[in-house]
Amino acid sequence: MNPRLLLGLYVGVVLVPLALAWTGTRPPRSFWDELATGAGMLAFAVILVEFVLSGRFRAVSGRIGMDVTMRLHQLFARSALVLALVHPFLYRAPSIRPYPWDATRRLTLMHDFGALWSGILGWLLLFVLVLHAIHRDRIDYRYETWRMMHGIGALIAAGLILHHTLKAGRYSADPVLAWIWTGLFALAALTLAHVYLLRPVLQLRAPWRVASVRPAALRSWEVVIEPQDHAGLNYEAGQFVWLNLGNSPFSILEHPFSISSAPASGPALSFLIKELGDFTSTVGSIMPGTPAHIDGPHGTLTIKGRTEPGVALIAGGIGIAPLLGIMRQMHLTGDPRPAVLVYGNRTEAQIAARDDLAAFATLPGKEVVQVLAEPPPGWQGRTGVVDEALLRKLFADPSRRQWLFVLCGPPKMLDATEDALIGLGVAPERILAERFQYD
Ligand SMILES: Cc1cc2nc3c(=O)[nH]c(=O)nc-3n(C[C@H](O)[C@H](O)[C@H](O)COP(=O)(O)OP(=O)(O)OC[C@H]3O[C@@H](n4cnc5c(N)ncnc54)[C@H](O)[C@@H]3O)c2cc1C
Missing domain, CATH: 3.40.50.80 (Nucleotide-binding domain of ferredoxin-NADP reductase (FNR) module)
Structure with a gap:
């Protein structure tokens, strides 16, 4: 898909809930109350689409590149956080239990803790998640632990915000909007299931094995893997894969590495890996025959199809x-x-x-x-x-x-x-x- 079309799709999905609320028939409230609700709705829509912008989907990162995908993921997460932070403070309507005759919640805000607790928890969790991601380097634990906490934390935050939206959201009383929120949340959950459950199952069907590990330069290794009873990977020179050496495909211990071999050289893949941290420092001791799994190819660093003269x-x-x-x-x-x-x-x-x-x-x-x-x-x-x-x-x-x-x-x-x-x-x-x- 063309990057412009992708951008249009993004804007469309993020704005659909707001557009539905806008065109609904509920009586208008004060400007500030509408602004508060709008900020909350926009923040939630952005958060839900963040799951697709995780960098693991070729439909996105294969079009705009991994670097751009990750920068957008960070930028949108920060924007959603700002919108979510201001959301509760913009309301002006009195927060008391709604009058029985104010079914549209035009004159009062829900003050029912049964509808608010999830919003407050989701709000706090979102704050912690974004702040944690920004300062990840300052906290001393494994990258994979952080990534797992980030994914699970984001799903819990989205679930809490969904509960709050459906219980307290004035516009979510509209069944179409309620279904859209629920559908977007299901899609977000499915993206995680796709990356961490479905893809590993597919990897089990196309296993690889380490053929050799040799020193390539100072503190760098060349690792070659070969397909086991299958044709190998269809990739372009310059792309990368998520490589898992010696673990179950369901393990979170996988790392992105560029393929340094050429498609024209045959089905084996080679990688040039520099010692850097806890995983890469052990690469030199990996034995030939070790099982390997890959997720890919990913990335847009390729000259295929380019018509420049040099x-x-x-x-x-x-x-x-x-x-x-x-x-x-x-x-x-x-x-x-x-x-x-x-x-x-x-x-x-x-x-x-x-x-x-x-x-x-x-x-x-x-x-x-x-x-x-x-x-x-x-x-x-x-x-x-x-x-x-x-x-x-x-x-x-x-x-x-x-x-x-x-x-x-x-x-x-x-x-x-x-x-x-x-x-x-x-x-x-x-x-x-x-x-x-x-x-
Ligand atoms: C698209 C891409 C292609 C890459 N290609 C190569 C390559 O060809 N050769 C090479 O030597 N290095 C490559 N890297 C870098 C390589 O992925 C990291 O050096 C490696 O993951 C570090 O792991 P570690 O556990 O040894 O280091 P750590 O000290 O645990 O981590 C160092 C940094 O590496 C990143 N990182 C660590 N673990 C992961 C993980 N599981 N997933 C994603 N990022 C992680 C984090 O930013 C972390 O801060 C590539 C990275 C990317 C994003």
Whole structure:
């Protein structure tokens, strides 16, 4: 689906409850009371659609990219929190038990604790969830524990808010609106069931096995997995999967890793994994034969279908992983487009896949530019970092600015590279970037 259509669908779904309330026949209340209800309804609709914006659905992240999906998820969650926070404080009508003759709740607010308790709990839980997510890095526990708490907490908060909406919501007395709320909540719950129950069941039917684990560079490993009695994965070079090594497919111990092999190289998949934390530090001890499960492919970092006259691949450190997949695919398929691969590292020991890089550099029209911040004596490549000055030199020829630029690396380097390329006159739609950050 086209990203604009996706945006239209999002706005449509989020606004449907408000539109129904607006066009309903209930007698109007004061401006402030309507505003308060509107803020609450909008917040709830945004929260429910957040489940689809979790980054696990290709229909969304496959169109707008993982980075954009996650940034939108965060932005919308914060907006929903602000709307939810102001919701109870905007009301002006007296909060007493509704008069028996005020069935439309026009002159009074429900003051019935049976309808309010769930709203108060949902309100508090939402506050905790968003704040917790913003400050996750400051709390010392496993990422997976946080992610599980975030998903379950969000579902409980949505359930509480649904109860409050149906019991206290003036407009939810309309059965159509009540059904819409219930349907949206069911959809949100189903997204979790889909990711954590249905997909694992499908993974059981297409198991993989670790074929080899080899050192690839300083504190980095190449892990190769092969399909067991099935044809493998249909993917594009540069995409990533959620990889689960040695656990049940129902386990939450799965991590996103880019595929560094090329589709043209056969059904086995290879990954380049850098030691970073509790899981990645154990990768070197994983034995061949270990069962593996994957969820994917995901991601939009791919040159397939792009018509630009050339390709620039710019990687920082482990960001080379998906770009290796693209480079290998170009090599194996004899892609005639000119290409430059720029690969920055701190030291020489961090350089991965040297043989493939060297082989690629010998192809006509292909160039590999290695950059080291701390080069050893006799270093033949460039020295320093991948910065604006270097990019200006490499892409000085105006025709190169019409190329497709594919970037992957640490967030700081990517921000600086994107700014530099745009400063050089590269159109933003010709820059693809992935930040290796899923939160
Ligand atoms: C799209 C994408 C592609 C990636 N490709 C590669 C790659 O090819 N090679 C590579 O070395 N790294 C890659 N990464 C990063 C890799 O996923 C993390 O380094 C790894 O998950 C860290 O796990 P840990 O338990 O060792 O580290 P921890 O110290 O537990 O976590 C470090 C950080 O990694 C992230 N993280 C940890 N666990 C998970 C998880 N289960 N799911 C999502 N994020 C998590 C969190 O932001 C966390 O703060 C990629 C990340 C993304 C989002």
